[in-house]
Amino acid sequence: MSGAFESLPPLIAAQLNYLLAHSSLPVKVEQIWSGCKNAQYSDRFTLLVPFCLDHIKWEIIYNAYYPSAAPDVVFPSEDEDFHPLPFLEDDEGGEARADKSSLCNWDGKDPSRLLALIHEMRYLYIHHQRRRVGELDDPRLKFEINTVLSREGIEVCRISGTERTEGVKFAVPLLDMDLNKLVPGCPWRKQQKIHLQAVFPVTRKHLSAPSPPQIKLVSSPDLKMLFTVDDVKLPPWLNGMCMAEYLPNLEEKLQEQILEAVKAVGARRQFIEALATIFGRPLEADPVFCRTATVLCVSGAFIFLVHFCIPTQFPKHQPILTLESSLHVDLQGRPIKSLPMMEYPWSPRWETGHMVERIFEFLVEECLSFKSYCIEASSRQQ
Amino acid sequence: MEGISIQKVSIWGTTLASVIQRFSSSGGDVDGVLLGHFGRLLPPELTDDDPSSSSSSSPLLSAFITNYFCFGMPMGFYDSLGRVDSRLLDRVLSLVKWPENCTVLGWFSARRNSGLRPSMREHAVSVSLSKVMEALARGGRFSENSQELMADRCIFMLFSSSAGSHAIHNHEYRAYTLEPKSRGHVHTRTPVEVVNLGPAFRSQYNLFSPESSFPWMPCGSENSKVLEDKSLINSRRTSRDSAALGGLAEGYKLERLRQMVGPNAERHKSELEQLYESMLLKLEGLAELVEKSSVGILEQENRNLELKAKVAGLESTTP
Structure with missing residues (x-):
């Protein structure tokens, strides 16, 4: 990958490096390649942008000969109806939104520009997916959206497929506490979070009893050092339940278990200290999570x-x-x-x-x- | 304008080849404006069993792309948000004398090794350009015929090429029509037809109008009866044209052709042959000049690319 970075013009490489180093979201580069006649100059790359506990693949297209020009984005074919740019299409405040866009007055020498663009596009994409979900003719989903969409950081997306497998995925951030501050001396750089992933099947009106959603907990990877969500036994989803009912119960349970996990650090520390009395001082020990x-x-x-x-x-x-x-x-x-x-x-x-x-x-x-x-x-x- | 839908995009074989050549010889991505006209398609063969289907209300339209204008740099006529600068576009297009009946139909974008679907900005440019086209049509800038057929449909052609193995280059192209839908505009794939010579395109011959800078041959100009009927302007043009033609023929008057018939024909034959040979020589000289200047252009383009790469901070490892 480092070789591929070198083939990017310096201005573009600076923006990409800045994005990877400073993004609050774990953005990844999948591939870097060339769009020039001279294939040794690279100017396009695929970004994996996290969204709804998964990632979306965006092709970022620069021009190696004009590295200070603003890049373009090719979205995947399943998002062909996502058009973040024509601000003028909606009459209300389109102009104002265009002026505020990170693409407006693009300054190629500012390394933070790509980061701003990706975050802006991701924000617009979240709203695009919300609108798509809102268009579904499913009374239960409409209710769920109206009740939980106000939660901060919630993301939804439509899972397309055949009519039977069509669904809507909710990624609900759980617990209003800073998990990075639970253990003193915690080395995590990225903000850790636990999400509830709930996939609701789309049911048309004629079905009276909608089937329960598939639910599971997903945590950010670093958290595994302290606590694995696989150990959490999810409360059962009762018939006719909705997320607004389910979430408080789940959060309470989760919070208890996390506090227990924090206590377990103390027990492990005691154990390591006890090792010293019989085996002698450990050569190596994990001082934070033990x-x-x-x-x-x-x-x-x-x-x-x-x-x-x-x-x-x-x-x-x-x-x-x-x-x-x-x-x-x-x-x-x-x-x-x-x-x-x-x-x-x-x-x-x-x-x-x-x-x-x-x-x-x-x-x-x-x-x-x-x-x-x-x-x-x-x-x-x- | 409602109900008009574009059935297909017809592009002149030479125009398509020229766009591809332009793209493959350029260092990076290329884009530009597509010019031509909209034309009605012959209705499909009528059937006598179903009267309702034959009386289709919407006329069938085809976009005939005959010319293009390529901007030498990215974002030549739009900004980073994809907003088309109509004044700039106007100014640039007015620099070239386009054939009559030639208007902006849309635009094209050519980018190597990338997804063959409209990108974020390309969508925005099409939307913006269609608005510009609509305004132009309303302004009555075009001839009556094209104004009548003027739709606010922007044609977008996407070119892509990828260098396969063994130095084989694959060129791909797709045409889209931008259509207004209930929720914003949508690019719809439209079939492309490459217009070439041959019996398959006989139906299009009537759409062809020859246009050349070569002056009109004043055949039968001696027939004064015809000339008298013409207006003063026409006769002036005829005299100007014949002067131009005289220059091209190196003083060989058309009347002298008359002498080819008759007893003295043998004497005049060699004269005509001489003229023909000198013209051939001229052509050869011209071909040589073209070749030399093409080499010069290629060298200059390569130098430009190297300089551009240097400005972009790229170091070339090839000598």
């Missing part, structure tokens, strides 16, 4: 590392142990590792100190078989 720790062990002349991977559900779920020899390497020169181990004596009700003691006892036995495994593996190589 998800991993590595200790050095010696058994006779055999020296090995023990990696602890501590789950978010600790102490309900026990840590996963992996042994790594410091003396034996495989053919590629990598240290020989054991398979992850979860089958050892464990009870969540034990004191932390007792947990560590029992793991130590287990490892005293286990390291012998790991040692013979290592010796066997390395002797086979010779």
Whole structure:
């Protein structure tokens, strides 16, 4: 990718770099290519713009010979009725909107211009999709939209397909709290968020009992260090329910579980601290979420590392142990590792100190078989 | 104007070839204005079993693209928001003398390696251009015939080319008609017909009117009876034309052709042959000049491209 960046004219590369570095949304570049006779000059690229818990692919078209000219966008064929530009078509305030557009008086030397354009287009796209959903002749969807669309940050889109599979996807941001501030020293740069994804099938009037939506929780990727939404058991969607009823209940439950997950960080920290008393000071440990720790062990002349991977559900779920020899390497020169181990004596009700003691006892036995495994593996190589 | 829909876009083979040549020889993307006229299509063959279908109320229209004007730079006649500058467009188009019955039909955009559907700005330009076209039509700038057929339908042609393997270039083109719908304008795919010579295009021969800068041959100009009937302006034009023709024929008068018939024909034959040969020589010289100047243009274009790349901050690795 870096090579492709170099083939972009500097003015365009600056705008793209600025977009990738400063966008509050995780925009990605999929491909960079050339639209010139001389194919070594690149001037177009595909952006993956996040929208409604998915992404939309936009082709951004510059002109390598005129890098200070404003770019153009080719939208995917399924969005052929999305026309953000002709501001003059709607009479109300069209001119004013045109003057405010980031395309107006385009300054190619300003690296922030592309970012502004993408955000503006995305904003217009959200409204375009809302309008499309609003046009559907489905009384339940009309009701849902009227009741929940006022929530900040909500996104909806139509999923096209055959008449049976046609649906509307809602992406509802949950919890009005700043997840980045839950754990002190949190290294996350992007704002973390949990969304409820609800896909409603489109039902025409003649069907009396509309089927419930498919619902699932989606979280931003970094959050997995602290809390996995897959562990949350969603409250059931009762017949005739609407989102405005469902959401408060779900949010309350979710909030409880997140606060528990934050408490679990403390339990994991205690566990890592307890490791020090028996195994000695860990070589490495995750200081923020306390998800991993590595200790050095010696058994006779055999020296090995023990990696602890501590789950978010600790102490309900026990840590996963992996042994790594410091003396034996495989053919590629990598240290020989054991398979992850979860089958050892464990009870969540034990004191932390007792947990560590029992793991130590287990490892005293286990390291012998790991040692013979290592010796066997390395002797086979010779 | 309601109810008029454009059935197809007919583009002259030479015009299409010229646009593609212009595009493939340019360094980057190209766009410009399409010119020509709207014409009625012959109604489809009537059938005698269904009277309702034959009395279709909307006339069938075809857009005949005969000429184009290419702007040498991107966004030559519109801004970054796709708003057409009608005054600029007017000024630029008035620089060239277009044949009669030749009006703005729409525009084209040619871009390499990109999605073959109208882009964000292209849509905006078509909408804006159709408004300009509408205003022009209302202003009565065009001949009566075309004004009658003038629709606020903007034709948009999209060209794309991609260099395939083994130095084969694929040129693709699509034509769209911008149609007003209940919620804004929509680009509708319209079939394209490339007009060439041949029996398949016989129906279009009547649409062809020869236009040439070559003066009209004053055949039978000696027949004074005909001349007397003509107005003063016409006779003036005839005399001006015959002077121009005389210049081209290097003083070889038309009357001398008369001498080719009769007993002295053999003597005059060599004279005519001489004239023919000198004209051939002239043509060859002209061809040579064209070739040389084409090379010069190509070299200059390549230099320009290099300079443009340098200004854009791109370094060429090829020598």
